[in-house]
Amino acid sequence: MHSFTYILAETWISMKKSATMLFSAAVIMTTALSLLGFFIVTQNFFKVVLKDIENNLQIVVFLEDGFNERTLKDAIIPSVRAYPEVAEVEYVNKEKAREELKKDIAELDEIFSIIEDNPLPSSLRIKVRTPQSLKTVAERLKKENGIIINEITYGGENVHNFLTASEKFKQFSVIFLALFILTSVIVTAATIKLTIYSRRSDIEIMKLVGATDWYVKWPYIIEGMALGLISSAFAIMLVLFLKNSAVLEIAKSIQFLSGFKSEVSMLEIGWKLTVVGILQGIIGALWSTSSILSEKE
Amino acid sequence: MIEFNEVSKVYDNGIVALNNITLRIEKGEFVFLIGPSGAGKSTFLKMIFHEEKPTSGQVFIDSRDITALRRHEIPYLRRNIGVVFQDFKLLSDRTVGENVGFALQVMGASRAVINNQVTKVLDQVGLSTKKRMYPSQLSGGEKQRVCIARAIVNNPAILVTDEPTGNLDPYISWEIMKLMIDINSKGTSVIFATHNKELVDRMRKRVLVLKDGRLVKDEPRGNFDYDTA
Numbered sequence: 238m239h240s241f242t243y244i245l246a247e248t249w250i251s252m253k254k255s256a257t258m259l260f261s262a263a264v265i266m267t268t269a270l271s272l273l274g275f276f277i278v279t280q281n282f283f284k285v286v287l288k289d290i291e292n293n294l295q296i297v298v299f300l301e302d303g304f305n306e307r308t309l310k311d312a313i314i315p316s317v318r319a320y321p322e323v324a325e326v327e328y329v330n331k332e333k334a335r336e337e338l339k340k341d342i343a344e345l346d347e348i349f350s351i352i353e354d355n356p357l358p359s360s361l362r363i364k365v366r367t368p369q370s371l372k373t374v375a376e377r378l379k380k381e382n383g384i385i386i387n388e389i390t391y392g393g394e395n396v397h398n399f400l401t402a403s404e405k406f407k408q409f410s411v412i413f414l415a416l417f418i419l420t421s422v423i424v425t426a427a428t429i430k431l432t433i434y435s436r437r438s439d440i441e442i443m444k445l446v447g448a449t450d451w452y453v454k455w456p457y458i459i460e461g462m463a464l465g466l467i468s469s470a471f472a473i474m475l476v477l478f479l480k481n482s483a484v485l486e487i488a489k490s491i492q493f494l495s496g497f498k499s500e501v502s503m504l505e506i507g508w509k510l511t512v513v514g515i516l517q518g519i520i521g522a523l524w525s526t527s528s529i530l531s532e533k534e
Numbered sequence: 535m536i537e538f539n540e541v542s543k544v545y546d547n548g549i550v551a552l553n554n555i556t557l558r559i560e561k562g563e564f565v566f567l568i569g570p571s572g573a574g575k576s577t578f579l580k581m582i583f584h585e586e587k588p589t590s591g592q593v594f595i596d597s598r599d600i601t602a603l604r605r606h607e608i609p610y611l612r613r614n615i616g617v618v619f620q621d622f623k624l625l626s627d628r629t630v631g632e633n634v635g636f637a638l639q640v641m642g643a644s645r646a647v648i649n650n651q652v653t654k655v656l657d658q659v660g661l662s663t664k665k666r667m668y669p670s671q672l673s674g675g676e677k678q679r680v681c682i683a684r685a686i687v688n689n690p691a692i693l694v695t696d697e698p699t700g701n702l703d704p705y706i707s708w709e710i711m712k713l714m715i716d717i718n719s720k721g722t723s724v725i726f727a728t729h730n731k732e733l734v735d736r737m738r739k740r741v742l743v744l745k746d747g748r749l750v751k752d753e754p755r756g757n758f759d760y761d762t763a
């Protein structure tokens with residue numbers, strides 16, 4: 238069909254007429270999409286940190302010497318393994334503890350060869366499934382009979398705080414983002430509506446000479462799509478720029494977070510922003526065209 | 535062939551614009567539609583190109599009940615009906631050629647077909663030399679001829695004109711009239727709503743007289759006379 242080229246020409250005519258409005262709509266949509274980009278980056282960053290934490294959700298129980306190893310292996314360890322929150326239990330006896338330490342710190346080799354006695358305690362390393370269960374499991378362990386616990390360690394409080402903070406941040410961002418995206422859809426719709434309004438006599442003529450509704454609508458939908466595409470291109474550039482500079486510097490300066498890097502690729506952010514941008518444009522366009530073109534049966 | 539069967543139109547504000555109209559217009563006929571302002575002439579024409587729907591009754595075109603058309607079918611009806619108005623309705627940012635070709639463009643015709651047809655009808659209305667001009671550069675009569683060219687560019691079976699000479703001086707009006715006769719002679723039915731007494735009296739064609747939405751007179755070789763009805 239030749240219609241496609243005609244429709245593109247109509248789109249261009251229409252866009253020229255509403256350049257100023259289109260520009261402001263593009264600014265707002267770019268802002269919304271950039272925020273979405275930052276949201277994806279930060280969420281990914283949190284995910285990386287959390288994964289790291291989850292891999293280390295470990296309670297270490299240091300045992301007093303002189304316990305019965307049989308009881309430990311046959312009764313206590315299986316019972317701890319049976320806790321629903323527990324993923325894995327590892328018994329580290331004095332000997333193994335020394336080997337591990339020697340491997341970690343080579344200089345200790347000499348010291349150990351001097352010291353006859355092994356001063357390191359035996360321990361149980363218990364991996365739990367969720368950070369929330371660290372505390373419960375620790376409390377329950379204290380009540381286990383048959384072992385005397387010297388010390389229990391786990392990174393509880395920090396993990397908990399981080400979790401709450403990231404959850405709060407996520408909820409806040411989602412609401413904020415939803416508002417921004419809604420706003421940019423509304424602005425897109427309003428912009429296109431104004432274009433349509435300014436061309437209402439053209440549209441009347443189109444319909445009089447027998448243009449179908451879709452022939453009339455397509456230019457505005459393409460306009461919305463173009464708006465989304467341009468805005469997402471700008472947003473991607475903005476996110477790229479900031480991701481590689483300021484934001485990461487800040488993250489690095491917080492000691493707890495140093496060493497973590499966002500793994501999210503620009504490609505992923507890129508296509509997500511583009512899809513969301515184009516969708517915003519299309520939804521805005523459909524919204525505005527439906528209310529204007531169907532005024533009469 | 536156009537047929538009105540007990541057509542009434544009541545607008546949302548309660549005004550009865552058409553009141554129980556029944557009539558028949560044959561293929562290739564030339565019909566004047568006259569009557570005082572507000573009599574319902576424009577509403578009558580809008581029934582034909584489906585700009586408005588009757589409140590009751592049916593309108594048939596070639597035996598097809600167009601009041602039963604679905605929304606997406608209306609554009610195809612309109613491609614077979616040319617319309618011309620008093621206020622031209624031209625696209626100001628397009629040339630004469632583009633305005634005329636517009637009716638073919640929305641149908642998806644190829645550029646070659648559009649070019650051919652546009653040249654042909656511009657020739658027919660005597661505007662061959664003005665193809666690249668813009669509407670603002672034309673006189674009223676020329677603008678109206680562009681509208682007529684646009685209306686006939688896809689060889690419609692029906693041409694509906696709503697006071698096309700309302701803004702034009704007598705000489706130009708007569709030129710427009712001659713164009714309509716020419717178009718009619720090639721087989722297109724013409725329905726011509728007008729206030730122009732001279733034209734109607736000179737032509738002695740069929741005259742329909744509307745008054746307060748009623749068809750009060752339908753004469754085969756009528757005059758411009760709606761007071762004695």
Ligand SMILES: Nc1ncnc2c1ncn2[C@@H]1O[C@H](COP(=O)(O)OP(=O)(O)O)[C@@H](O)[C@H]1O
Binds near residue numbers: 545550571573575576
């Ligand atoms: N869209 C409309 N809504 C309400 N009333 C209308 C509308 N169009 C026309 N009318 C009324 O219907 C009557 C007939 O109008 P119209 O068909 O335009 O008459 P004419 O063309 O003979 O002057 C008038 O009283 C006019 O005010």
Ligand SMILES: [Mg+2]
Binds near residue numbers: 577
């Ligand atoms: Mg009128």
